[in-house]
Amino acid sequence: xxxxxxxxxxxxxxxxxxxxxxxxxxxxxxxxxxxxxxxxxxxxxxxxxxxxxxxxxxxxxxxxxxxxxxxxxxxxxxxxxxxxxxxxxxxxxxxxxxxxxxxxxxxxxxxxxxxxxxxxxxxxxxxxxxxxxxxxxxxxxxxxxxxxxxxxxxxxxxxxxxxxxxxxxxxxxxxxxxxxxxxxxxxxxxxxxxxxxxxxxxxxxxxxxxxxxxxxxxxxxxxxxxxxxxxxxxxxxxxxxxxxxxxxxxxxxxxxxxxxxxxxxxxxxxxxxxxxxxxxxxxxxxxxxxxxxxxxxxx
Numbered sequence: 001x002x003x004x005x006x007x008x009x010x011x012x013x014x015x016x017x018x019x020x021x022x023x024x025x026x027x028x029x030x031x032x033x034x035x036x037x038x039x040x041x042x043x044x045x046x047x048x049x050x051x052x053x054x055x056x057x058x059x060x061x062x063x064x065x066x067x068x069x070x071x072x073x074x075x076x077x078x079x080x081x082x083x084x085x086x087x088x089x090x091x092x093x094x095x096x097x098x099x100x101x102x103x104x105x106x107x108x109x110x111x112x113x114x115x116x117x118x119x120x121x122x123x124x125x126x127x128x129x130x131x132x133x134x135x136x137x138x139x140x141x142x143x144x145x146x147x148x149x150x151x152x153x154x155x156x157x158x159x160x161x162x163x164x165x166x167x168x169x170x171x172x173x174x175x176x177x178x179x180x181x182x183x184x185x186x187x188x189x190x191x192x193x194x195x196x197x198x199x200x201x202x203x204x205x206x207x208x209x210x211x212x213x214x215x216x217x218x219x220x221x222x223x224x225x226x227x228x229x230x231x232x233x234x235x236x237x238x239x240x241x242x243x244x245x246x247x248x249x250x251x252x253x254x255x256x257x258x259x260x261x262x263x264x265x266x267x268x269x270x271x272x273x274x275x276x277x278x279x280x281x282x283x284x285x286x287x288x289x290x291x292x293x294x295x296x297x298x299x
């Protein structure tokens with residue numbers, strides 16, 4: 001009797017322990033969970049923490065709630081002008097609706113990636129098909145991927161319960177047949193820009209030179225005007241001084257002027273003058289004294 005009672009107690013404790021251990025479960029901080037009753041979802045998006053379930057009747061499925069990475073295959077796309085580009089990309093995605101995710105993929109991450117991958121390929125194909133090759137090369141990759149990321153995110157939230165956080169381009173290559181053509185186009189474009197910059201520089205230089213020449217002419221004209229004014233003032237002042245000096249001795253002035261005339265007339269060795277001896281030009285040679293000059297001038 002005692003042994004049977006002990007066995008019953010041990011069995012009861014074991015059953016209680018099993019029921020307790022199967023009634024409580026923990027959802028980790030990096031996880032989200034759903035509760036099922038015979039395969040039917042009865043509680044969705046269970047947050048991290050300690051939770052209760054009914055043993056046997058309820059089962060719990062947990063999913064990774066962290067940001068996941070899908071590395072897509074390298075693909076070949078055509079641009080708007082039907083030129084090919086080879087694109088290597090990857091996708092950042094995250095489970096945001098565990099119930100829908102479970103219904104669409106049975107909670108299998110590989111199944112989810114198989115469903116996401118062709119949608120990413122389609123989004124990239126459509127995006128590159130809208131742009132010319134020059135735009136793809138020139139645009140920043142973040143801006144290039146913003147539109148397909150947004151559109152695909154809305155679709156995947158509805159279909160799979162996952163958010164497409166980002167589509168990133170790792171590398172864009174050109175096929176060998178178009179690489180040289182692209183380089184030639186880029187070289188031509190750079191030469192055109194260089195010609196434009198040189199033309200703008202020459203135009204600015206011409207404006208600067210014209211402005212400098214105009215200022216030079218103005219300064220020269222002002223300087224010339226000032227010089228003429230000063231020269232005129234000097235000549236007037238000199239004439240005034242000469243007139244005042246000559247008025248003090250008129251005869252000496254005539255004598256001095258005659259000496260200057262002799263000097264200018266006989267400056268060269270080949271100078272020849274034909275004059276009468278009694279010409280007034282020789283009055284001071286005949287009688288250099290003022291009185292004699294006056295007599296000669298009188299005769």
